Amino acid sequence: MRKLSSKKMxxxxxxxxxxxxxxxxxxxxxxxxxxxxxxxxxGAGSKQPILIGxxxxxxxxxxxxxxxxxxxVQVAVDQVNAKGGIDGRLIELVVRDTEQNPTRxxxxxxxFSQKEKVLAAIGGFHSTVMLAQSPIIMEEKFPFMVATxxxxxxVETGMPxxxxxxxxxxxTAQYALKFIKEHFNTTNIAVLHENGGYGKGAAxxxxxxxxxxxxxxxxxxxxxxxxDKDMTAQVNRAKEAGAEVIYLFGQGAANGxxxxxxxxxxxxxxxxxxxxxxxxxxxxxxxxxxxxxxxxQTANFNVDQTRETAKVFLEDFTAKFGHIPTTxxxxxxxxxxxxVIFQAIEKAGLTGDLAKDREAIxxxxxxxxxxxxxxxxxxxxMFTAENHDAVDVNSYxxxxxxxxxxxxxxxx
Amino acid sequence: xxxxLQLVISGLSVGCxxxxxxxxxxxxxxxxxxxxxxxxxxxxxxxxxxxxxSELGHLPFLxxxxxxxxxxxxxxxxxxxxxxxxxxxxxNSIEWVLSTIAVGIIIQDVAxxxxxxxxxxxxSPVGDExxxxxxAGIYWKEFIFLPVVGxxxxxxxxxxxxxxxxxxxxxxxxxxxAVEIMGISSNKIVAVAYVLxxxxxxxxxxxxxxxxxxxxxxxxxxxxxxxSVAILAGVNNPKGIVAAGLILGISEAIIGQYISTAFREMFxxxxxxxxxxxxxxxxxxxRKTIVKV
Numbered sequence: 189m190r191k192l193s194s195k196k197m198x199x200x201x202x203x204x205x206x207x208x209x210x211x212x213x214x215x216x217x218x219x220x221x222x223x224x225x226x227x228x229x230x231g232a233g234s235k236q237p238i239l240i241g242x243x244x245x246x247x248x249x250x251x252x253x254x255x256x257x258x259x260x261v262q263v264a265v266d267q268v269n270a271k272g273g274i275d276g277r278l279i280e281l282v283v284r285d286t287e288q289n290p291t292r293x294x295x296x297x298x299x300f301s302q303k304e305k306v307l308a309a310i311g312g313f314h315s316t317v318m319l320a321q322s323p324i325i326m327e328e329k330f331p332f333m334v335a336t337x338x339x340x341x342x343v344e345t346g347m348p349x350x351x352x353x354x355x356x357x358x359x360t361a362q363y364a365l366k367f368i369k370e371h372f373n374t375t376n377i378a379v380l381h382e383n384g385g386y387g388k389g390a391a392x393x394x395x396x397x398x399x400x401x402x403x404x405x406x407x408x409x410x411x412x413x414x415x416d417k418d419m420t421a422q423v424n425r426a427k428e429a430g431a432e433v434i435y436l437f438g439q440g441a442a443n444g445x446x447x448x449x450x451x452x453x454x455x456x457x458x459x460x461x462x463x464x465x466x467x468x469x470x471x472x473x474x475x476x477x478x479x480x481x482x483x484x485q486t487a488n489f490n491v492d493q494t495r496e497t498a499k500v501f502l503e504d505f506t507a508k509f510g511h512i513p514t515t516x517x518x519x520x521x522x523x524x525x526x527x528v529i530f531q532a533i534e535k536a537g538l539t540g541d542l543a544k545d546r547e548a549i550x551x552x553x554x555x556x557x558x559x560x561x562x563x564x565x566x567x568x569x570m571f572t573a574e575n576h577d578a579v580d581v582n583s584y585x586x587x588x589x590x591x592x593x594x595x596x597x598x599x600x
Numbered sequence: 601x602x603x604x605l606q607l608v609i610s611g612l613s614v615g616c617x618x619x620x621x622x623x624x625x626x627x628x629x630x631x632x633x634x635x636x637x638x639x640x641x642x643x644x645x646x647x648x649x650x651x652x653x654s655e656l657g658h659l660p661f662l663x664x665x666x667x668x669x670x671x672x673x674x675x676x677x678x679x680x681x682x683x684x685x686x687x688x689x690x691x692n693s694i695e696w697v698l699s700t701i702a703v704g705i706i707i708q709d710v711a712x713x714x715x716x717x718x719x720x721x722x723x724s725p726v727g728d729e730x731x732x733x734x735x736a737g738i739y740w741k742e743f744i745f746l747p748v749v750g751x752x753x754x755x756x757x758x759x760x761x762x763x764x765x766x767x768x769x770x771x772x773x774x775x776x777x778a779v780e781i782m783g784i785s786s787n788k789i790v791a792v793a794y795v796l797x798x799x800x801x802x803x804x805x806x807x808x809x810x811x812x813x814x815x816x817x818x819x820x821x822x823x824x825x826x827x828s829v830a831i832l833a834g835v836n837n838p839k840g841i842v843a844a845g846l847i848l849g850i851s852e853a854i855i856g857q858y859i860s861t862a863f864r865e866m867f868x869x870x871x872x873x874x875x876x877x878x879x880x881x882x883x884x885x886x887r888k889t890i891v892k893v
Contacts, residue, residue, distance in 0.1 A: 247708075247817055251717030383862065410862045415821045417617075417812050418849075420610040421856025421864070424603060441719050441813030451730065452606060452737035469719035469813050475728055 237280035238273070238538075240265075240529065241300035241309030241332075243293065243321070246285045250413075250439035253463055254313040256515040257335050258283070260522025261310055263504050264530065274534050282306055286313075290320035297321050301328035305542055308529050308549055310522070312337040312354065315385030325349050330546045331532070331553060333525040336463065336518050339389040343576045351553055352577040353525040353564075355462055355517065355584070360484055361393035361435075363581045364460050365401075367482075368433050371599045372458050378431030379405045380422055380446055382413035382438040386464070390437035406431050413442045423449040432457055436481075439464040444473025451477055458482065466515050466587065466594055478589040485587045486564045486579060487520035488596050489513050498563045516587070516594070521579075524562035528570060528578075532557055606736035607853040613742035613811070615849020616749045619842040620804040621826035622833070623756065627797040629835045630773040632790050634688055634696045636679065638704030639801055640823020641711075646672045646805025647814030648711055651720040661725050669802035676798025679703050680791050688790075704819065711816045724810035741811045748807060752800070753842050760838075765792055773836075832872050833884050840884025848872075 242261060245254040265279045273279060282304045286293040293314075300306045312318045312334030322342040325332045326349055334343050334352040338360065343352040369375060379394050381387030391408050398404050407429035409422040423446060426434060436443055436459050443465055450456060458480075459465070465483035474481075489512045493499045501523055506512055513519030529549070535556055536548040554573045559566065570578040588597040624639050636642070646668045653664035683703045687695035724741035731738050760766040772779045772789040779786050808814065825848075833844035851871065856864045875883060 247712060247717060251817075252719070255717065412865065414817070415825070415865070418610045418614045418853055420607055420853055422861045424606075424857060425861065441721075441815075444813065448739070449610070452610065452739075454737070467719075469815075472719055472721040473813050 235277065237278045238533065239280055239282050239304055239306045240526070241296075241304065241306040241311070242281045242283045243286055243296050243300070243309060243311030243313070243317075244283060245288060245313050245317075247287050250314075250464065250467060252440070252467060252469075253336060253515045253518040256513045256519040257311075257313055257522035259505065259509055259513065260501075260519035260524075261335075261526040263501060263508060264523045264526035266508065267500075267504060268527075268530050274530060275538065279530065286311075286317045288314050288317060290317050293317035293321045294324050297324040297328060297332075301330055306330065307533060307538075307542070307545055308332065310335055310525050310529060312342065312350075312352075313518075315339045315342075315389055317385075318342045319385050322347055322350055329543070331529065331550045333529055335521045335525040337385070338462065339385050340393065347576065349550060350576060351525075351528075351571055353521045353528065353570075353579060354577075355484065355486065355579055356577045357389040357393035358396065359577065359579065359581060360462055360584075361390070361397040363584050364394070364435060364484065365397050366581075367586060367599070368435075368458075368460060372433055374432040375401070375403050376406050376430055376432040377435050378407040378409065378426035378429060378433070379435045380409050380411070380419075380426060380438070381436075382442060382464070383410045384413065386439070387413075387437040390435070390462070394435050405435075411438060411442060411446075413439050416442065417445055419446045419449040420452065422446070423455070424453055427453060427455050434459045436461040437464055440467035440469025441473045443467075443470045444478070447474035447477040447481070460484070463515065463517055466517065468514060471589065471592055479591065481589050482597060483587045483589070483594060485517040485585050485594075486583050487516045488585055488587050488594065489516050489519075490593050490595050495561075495563070495565075497561050501563045520563040524560075524564055524578075527562065528553065528557065528560055531560060602735040603857070604854075605734055607857055608850050609733065609736055609738045611850035611853035612846055613738065613745050613849070614852065615846035616745035617804065617808055617812075617822070617845075618826050618829045618848055619845025620745075620749055620752070620800060620807070621822060622829040622841045622845055623752070623838055624797040624800040624804070625827060625830040626835050626838055626841055627756075627793050627800065628790075629830070631769055631793040632684075632688055632772070632776070634684055635700075635827065635830075635835075636676070636684075636794070636797060637697060637700040637823070638679065638707055638819075639797070639826065640821070641704040641707040641819035642672050642676060642798060642801035643805040643808065643822055644814065644816060644819035645675070645707055645711060646802035647809035647818070648715050648720075648805070648816060649802075650806035650809045651722050651814055652715070654722045655720060661722075664722075665803075665806045668806040669799050672802030672805070673795045673799035675707075676794045676801070677791055679798075680794035684794070685787065685790070704823070708816055708819060715816060717815060717817070719813040719815040720809070721811070721813050722806075722809040739811065745807060745811075748803075749842060752803070753838060756796075756838055759796075765789070769793055828869070828872055832875060832882060834879075834882025835885075837882070837884045840882070844883060 244258045269278045284296040300309050308331040310333040313336050315337040318337035332350045334354050336354050338357040340356050340358045343350045379391045381391045407426045409425050460482040462484045471478050532549045532552040536552040538545050553571050559568050564583050586597040586600050587594045621643050625635050629635050649668035653659045683699040684696050687699050726740040729740050731743050768789050772786050776786045829845045833840040855867045
């Protein structure tokens with residue numbers, strides 16, 4: 189009898205511990221509770237919050253970028269709410285984690301639209317997930333701000349509901365090729381990329397840009413960002429092909445393994461990448477090998493900010509999280525992406541009819557947004573009906589790793 | 601020639617890692633036929649703890665190493681008690697597959713909640729210098745994997761052959777009922793196997809973190825790679841597992857260079873399946889003995 193009760197006690201304790209763990213994990217998700225469908229579609233003047241979907245990622249090999257994106261969005265929400273919200277209604281984020289899983293990404297879009305009835309959403313972090321989400325957003329018909337994913341197809345022609353404050357791979361490749369030609373005087377480029385949407389998008393874009401000049405990459409090699417730790421084969425194939433620059437599109441540590449492989453082969457050529465090169469993992473693995481490698485960004489918070497919006501953003505970000513953003517472009521793009529949604533909502537005015545309001549926000553983003561002063565830059569008109577990508581070659585900022593810090597490059 | 605050598609030594613360090621994790625699977629499989637499907641996450645935990653103690657807690661390297669290994673070892677004792685013993689109902693039971701997968705997910709989620717998604721590398725006491733062998737390069741911090749795996753293998757074999765616990769472990773693997781009849785608690789023997797397996801996972805993770813970035817999501821891919829090493833070798837042969845781990849690591853590098861980087865996984869696993877057609881029980885499986893030491 190005594191033994192039985194002690195077993196029951198152990199079981200009871202176990203259940204309590206499990207519930208605590210689950211509650212703790214759930215707490216990290218910060219999903220909104222108790223505010224659902226009618227809230228977003230209530231008429232203006234109601235005190236019900238305005239719901240905005242946030243499709244993000246807490247796990248995966250580059251979650252640090254995604255978390256910075258989310259934090260950038262949170263700063264935007266806080267700033268708007270501190271001023272009393274929009275028409276007296278506070279903004280509330282409905283946050284979901286895609287877990288790098290396209291299937292889950294799709295159900296999140298359905299969930300945003302049909303269950304939570306959000307007015308608009310922001311996210312678009314993981315490119316493979318974003319590619320899966322894009323057609324569903326078209327079906328569900330609500331404005332979605334792609335804040336990091338680089339895959340052109342998720343925003344370009346035929347996607348009326350998605351907008352991008354992100355580095356479109358096609359535009360990035362144009363910018364990178366111009367930079368490489370100007371500063372390294374070569375077009376012998378090897379593309380080393382991870383085998384997901386992010387890397388494949390970048391490889392296709394660089395190939396396309398080179399082809400437009402009658403050239404092609406000297407080598408295109410891929411790796412699995414999560415599994416591959418030894419990149420000797422990929423790097424050596426690029427070396428044997430005569431590459432003089434590596435266009436590197438892996439994420440964080442995987443890029444570091446490429447630097448290690450180059451070191452082992454005694455081969456040193458300039459490396460140009462984008463968000464994946466701005467990740468702390470590059471520095472952790474590559475250490476001093478990372479010095480002098482380039483990361484294309486849209487902002488840099490390791491230097492004094494000259495623009496007013498960027499200054500305020502950085503102050504608010506630091507006050508809220510206790511440190512500056514750990515990845516720059518994603519935090520800046522998250523903030524600017526969220527802010528333009530809020531500006532569009534304000535300009536469009538809410539009628540209470542969800543479908544009409546979503547349509548009105550989309551139309552406002554395309555034609556009636558007006559000028560917007562962001563962290564990245566000032567825009568007169570961010571989007572048009574034909575162009576849903578706000579970031580162009582003039583918005584880019586070439587950054588370089590120097591003694592463990594990502595700073596603005598002298599070469600621009 | 602230098603390239604081949606480079607590919608071989610580059611593959612060796614990754615292979616050591618696979619071998620170390622696969623040895624953990626072997627330890628538990630031989631005593632009661634169970635594989636801890638959360639082994640990869642335990643390796644991750646060892647790495648994350650190592651980075652936490654050493655870099656964030658500023659503990660000395662060896663203390664961090666020992667603590668990380670010990671904590672993971674003890675955690676595996678708990679896993680055995682809660683997720684294995686109840687579900688291991690003999691040769692045909694598979695409930696433990698699900699329970700240990702669930703444990704892996706819980707470990708990863710709790711680690712994510714506490715640690716966040718950061719990637720970290722623990723500075724190695726041997727530094728970041730490169731060793732050059734006939735022109736081919738390997739970092740000392742990677743090279744050291746080889747003797748460590750070698751020493752662990754020798755210790756494991758000595759443990760099996762020379763200690764009472766090792767003898768009991770082999771006896772349990774051979775005939776659990778007979779062991780019980782002799783008055784030895786087979787549950788305790790299984791628990792010991794799990795602690796040792798956890799220690800190996802902790803050591804693997806801590807060692808790995810000195811050259812590779814550890815973050816909470818590295819566990820599953822590593823665990824899956826290591827389980828294929830264990831099966832390729834034959835789960836009951838520790839020496840075979842080390843050999844198979846090294847072979848797989850080197851094959852990956854060579855296939856990547858001479859066939860394709862995009863399809864190297866496909867080729868590697870295709871080869872594994874071919875080998876298993878040829879030797880269904882694994883390359884080094886010794887049918888006559890339950891544990892080949």
